[in-house]
Each structure stands twice: as C-alpha cells, then as structure tokens.
Amino acid sequence: xxxxxxxxxxxxxWGTALAALLAGKKYPASVLVRDAELARSINELHENTxxxxxxxxxxxxxxxxxxxxxxxQTDLIVWAIPCQSxxxxxxxxxxxxxxxxxxxxxxxxxxxxxLRRVEEMVEEELGGLGVNYAVISGPxxxxxxxQEKPTAVVLACxxxxxxxxxxxxxxTRHFRTYASLDVVGVEMGGAVKNVIAIAAGLIDGLGLxxxxxxxxxxxxxxxxxxxxxALGADKQTFMGLxxxxxxxxxxxxxxxxxxxxxxQLGKGKDxxxxxxxxxxxxxxxxxAVAVQNLAREKNVDMPITAAVCQVLAGSVKPEEAxxxxxxxxxxxx
Numbered sequence: 001x002x003x004x005x006x007x008x009x010x011x012x013x014w015g016t017a018l019a020a021l022l023a024g025k026k027y028p029a030s031v032l033v034r035d036a037e038l039a040r041s042i043n044e045l046h047e048n049t050x051x052x053x054x055x056x057x058x059x060x061x062x063x064x065x066x067x068x069x070x071x072x073q074t075d076l077i078v079w080a081i082p083c084q085s086x087x088x089x090x091x092x093x094x095x096x097x098x099x100x101x102x103x104x105x106x107x108x109x110x111x112x113x114x115l116r117r118v119e120e121m122v123e124e125e126l127g128g129l130g131v132n133y134a135v136i137s138g139p140x141x142x143x144x145x146x147q148e149k150p151t152a153v154v155l156a157c158x159x160x161x162x163x164x165x166x167x168x169x170x171x172t173r174h175f176r177t178y179a180s181l182d183v184v185g186v187e188m189g190g191a192v193k194n195v196i197a198i199a200a201g202l203i204d205g206l207g208l209x210x211x212x213x214x215x216x217x218x219x220x221x222x223x224x225x226x227x228x229x230a231l232g233a234d235k236q237t238f239m240g241l242x243x244x245x246x247x248x249x250x251x252x253x254x255x256x257x258x259x260x261x262x263x264q265l266g267k268g269k270d271x272x273x274x275x276x277x278x279x280x281x282x283x284x285x286x287x288a289v290a291v292q293n294l295a296r297e298k299n300v301d302m303p304i305t306a307a308v309c310q311v312l313a314g315s316v317k318p319e320e321a322x323x324x325x326x327x328x329x330x331x332x333x
Contacts, residue, residue: 001165007070008078011038013051013142015080020146023061030062032070039063055146071096082281083109090125100130108190109283110290117187132162137190138241139249148174154241156180185237188228193247194284195291196220197258198308200251202318205266217251223302230298258284266318
C-alpha cells in the first residue's frame, strides 16, 4: 500500500499509541488533537503529558489542531475518537475528508442515540466519499504498546485487497496484527467486552474471588456471542483476539478503565464521582445502555449487561445485582 500521509484523529491514549507505532515505522504520521497545549507537548516534549505521561514518543510524530491541515492529502486515517462523540466529529470533519481514503477505526463502542457501530456511522456520515473502512481491535493497553511490549491485535476489513496491506502497515516486531473479514464481529467484541469489564470490576471490588471472575468472563463471552451472531457476526471471531482475548485483558488488567469503574462501584463510590475523577473515557458506561437496547431490539438475552445497567443507574446495589444473577432460573449451558 502506497502511503504518503497518515492522520490519527484523536489524541487520547490509544490514538497516541497507534500514532507512535506508525511514526516509529517512519511513516509520515500526524495526530489531530483539540487542545493546543497537548499539541505543544507532543511536538516539543515528544510526550503526551495528559494521557501517557512519562512515555517518550517518536520525534517524527507531529501533532496539530488544524482539521484542514491534518486531513489535507491524507491516504490513511486512524479514527480514535470516543464512540459517543464520533458522529458529531464526522459531520464536522466531512468537508475536509479526502475522497477514496482508508479509515481504520480504533474506537470501541456502540452509539447510544442510534444503536450504531462505528462502521455504520461512517456509512451514514461519510457516505459518497469513497471511504474504505477497517477496524483494529484486540487486547492492547496503550501504555504497553508505547513501551513496545509484545501485543497482538486483529484488523478487519470487508475489502480483501485492502486488508492484507493494512495488516502490514500496522505490524512491527512487537505489535503483531492478524487479518479478518468480519468487521461486525470485531467491532462487537471490542464494544461489549467493556460492559462485561465493569461487571468484572464489581466482582473484584466486592472481593468475590477467582471462581466468580472465571464464571463472569465465561458467561460474558456467551452474551457477546449471542448479540454478535444476531447481528451477523462469525462466531469464530469471538474465540479470537477481539473476543476472548480483549475480554480477558479488560476484565483482569489493572490498566482497564472500565474494570476500574466497576471496582470503584463495588467499593461503594457513586458513578458521578468515579467518572469525574477519570481523565479518560470509560466507553463501557454509555455502551452498556446501547448494548442493552440493542439486545432488546434483537430479542437477545443478556442478563449480565442488564445487571450492569441497573448498577450504573443506581437502581440496584452491586451486591443485589450479584444475588439476582446467581438466583436466576436454572438452565442448560
């Protein structure tokens, strides 16, 4: 794939990590951020002092606050805007979007307002521009990617001719990228695992032990599969990196924002205080509502997701949610 310019839209931890990876491969990579001070820290200090403090970024990585400058003659766009803000951002950026570009989504979530995946938002908001869409997902904490610790992810694209070259673009000696054609499965795995991770945090916060965690991850994966299959995904995708891989990491890793939300809830903190104290967005908080509504629309049973929504809404205490799940009617696995 011939690439003259790569633009990462979104200067959060994950967007910065991918921008650093690409710049480290000597691609002409820039990152579009909203805040001038953040752009300055990346350009002058070679560090994202807000989201990845203490980690050095490649000197070739450039940050800008200019939308027109960032998107001018760009071949490859990496979308790293939080899910709930993505549609508005697409509408704002559309006048600057180059035609026939490749958009690789690094965003995990489902839109609350319209129950759309990122691929669907791109189709609705950037339709007519000839956008070639792909999604990258998997068990990958941004901090460890920047530290060049071994990581494996999956990149999905419906276009086979684009998928393989993109796989190469996003692969290094420490960042292994597998290919897939199942965009729906990869997006759903990345979105729903954040909801299950909140439940995992609740288990740890309540001190319920390893047995409960193993049960939660297993039954959580079953929920992800049920909803994904209802939307046309391939079941095998959920056995891979964007499914069980990402689920295990997000449910057990201390760097997980969504797990941390659940953990703090389990310790008795209220949601407003938790989210106010967080620097970064925990996508699972809002995605939980979208997943629950999508499950209802598709007539899919998702009891863990429903319990998480009740706890987040404050209608049920964490201990009660666990009791309700454990005393549901017995059934075949």
